[in-house]
Amino acid sequence: MNYEKFIKQKQQIVAPSGFSVSRDDINPGLFEFQKDIVKWALKRGRAAIFAGTGLGKSRMQVEWGQKIHELTGGDVLLLAPLAVAAQTVREGAALGYEVHLCRSQDDVKPGLNITNYEMLHHFEPILFSGIVLDESSILKSFTGKIRNEIIESFAFTPYRLACTATPAPNDYMELGNHAEFLGVMSRTEMLSMYFVHDGGRTSQWRLKGHAESDFWAWVASWGVVLEKPSDLGYEDGAFKLPPLNIHEIIVPAEGPPANTLTERRQARKNSLNDRVAYCAELINQTDDTWLIWCDLNDESDALTKAIEGAVEVRGSHKPAYKEKAMLDFAAGDIKRLVSKSSICGFGMNFQVCNRMAFVGLSDSFEQIFQAIRRCWRFGQTKPVDVYIITAETEGAVLENIKRKEQDFKNMVDEMVRYTQGILSESIRSSEREMTKYNAEKHLIIPEWLRSEPIAS
Template sequence: METKNKDYVRFLENKIVVAEEYGFESDGIIGDLLPHAKPITQWCLKGGRRAIFASFGLTKTVMQLELAYQCIRKENKPFLICMPLGVVGEFKRDNKEFFNAELDLEYITDTDNIDNYDVKIYVTNYERVRKGDIDPAKFCGVSFDEASILRNLATETTNYVLTYFKKVQYRFVATATPTPNDYIEILNYADFLGVIDRGHALTRFFKRDSTSAGNLTLYENKEQEFWQWVSTWAVFINKPSDLGFSDEGYNLPKLHIHEIEVENLTDEVIINKKGEPILFKDVTKSLVDVSREKADTVELRVNKTFEIVSQYPFRAWVIFTFWLRFKILTSSYRI
């Protein structure tokens, strides 16, 4: 009876979907990684095809560079990191700071322009990937930074990546903004990493919706199993303590919000949408109207910001250039 029970347990365990390991054990961390980043990187290397879903500030850039260094040392072949163009500078800076720039980091726009590839880290932007200018066969591994570009199957970038980059031996994705309830995005990551067949995942975990092919709903009895499977190839971390490490340096002081009203008084005649003169501006505005109001009042708010900063000349300031919460009042605006 005991033998039969063991056989049955083994039978059930074989039914569990677990991502296979395609990587290798590292000999030791190369860069100056933070404590929480070291086990994540080692886990990714052992898996060979893994996802890092880490919140902002948890050093995803450094972890990807460590993965590149390790794969290059293992295979003696260059490594590619794809990213938005504006992030290239950050990777170059971190390569110098955390790795003392032991390997060169070179930005490329077309793999055909390079005859002999040195064993180093190459970076490129997604526009080059979308255009098909990058041949993945030249690299031992690839990491996609800001990998949320894979969330939509209808884009040229996603289709090209899933078609050609799946041939690379070591594959990694990293983003701070995965959408947990967007199962298409999760499956796209899994498809790229090669941890499961898309058709298998769809039939195993999701109900069919005859009215909408893209509407995926988990079976109620499969929800726990689905996320357990995801955890075998993706790490979700919001702060170091999620993995048992100290949050020192990540616990920010309480944020105090001061709402400043800026008056927008005018002697001009106020006209409504119908071209009729009115006493007060219409506060029921469309998205286009709100955008126009923001443009019309930008000078007022910039001047007010400069006035506030000038009152404390010896303080350090961080000024965000995107529009903050915007609320229309009768004759004033909040910056």
């Protein structure tokens, strides 16, 4: 055996494990780009869909699950954030499918079943042929124990799909979580193969310079990435977004500028009454529907009292109450909703609203991005106005957000660049292989290892 053959044997090919289906067999209620993504994901068997908000991830995952059920005869479980489950049931009905809303294994019926992430412990994962993680990026919000429980629970599920918006800037751990859930590669393997540890900053990993192209090509082999249909060569059509108008409101405040996270939080507490008063005056003089985001419980309490008709959703509320409030707001039955982006900022369709205010900013760009996208998403017909109300002592908060936004755009552009050709290929395998190494010296093999003697 020569050396080249030996190296090739070390490569572990994770071949596609799904089904080939005709586009004609995919539900006509899907757009053309959605059909091709579903077709690709079915062929993969285990895949991730990183798609911009409003591109129809719910419909794609329902169609994928239905086809897995039809082709295997097994049941499929969809896990979703609170209130998103009921929303998905309606999306399924629009495609002509019944998606069963479940609270435990006893409620499961043949076909598609959906529950909230928090209810997973009431189910038997081994009994399902397929699993779908809706808004799968929220795995980061769970403790390591729950993240591991989800990955381990479905390690033997033959068909797996993860759906979420495009990842936050430089959040390679999120990509690692997805690869591990899909069984492509563990997070630690990914880090050792493509990254180097950034000195003493224990949580920071940096892509190896020579491995960047290989890394994104690897991601594109199991995940399809797009922010809009034209990223994959389709017409954007109705998926063009209306204008997004960001209004920065800086409230006067006394004290030195904040530099650290602790100082910023203290500055927010000191300016709470002034920021709430400004927001309440802005909203109460209109009859519009408003979505109001806060970061502190005290902000939430004060805003609910100061804004006419405001309904508060907070973490301590019972799940049934939170779910009803979010669905009522989405239906237009509630005109002012006050909450944190960590509670209501994932998965919900709030196109009924085109005006929102941030009266307290999280330091997580992803949460801010997701919160804005509840309203500014495909299907929104009006310009969206976002008011960011901060105290002058909080520092350059908006500038920091803009910097992270540019990082996000750069990352998405890079991901899309490697993903654009994915649907034009019949299939791609995910390889677990060594990053290419350009040797500068010839390898000297000892005499006793050679299968043939050295020519004299």
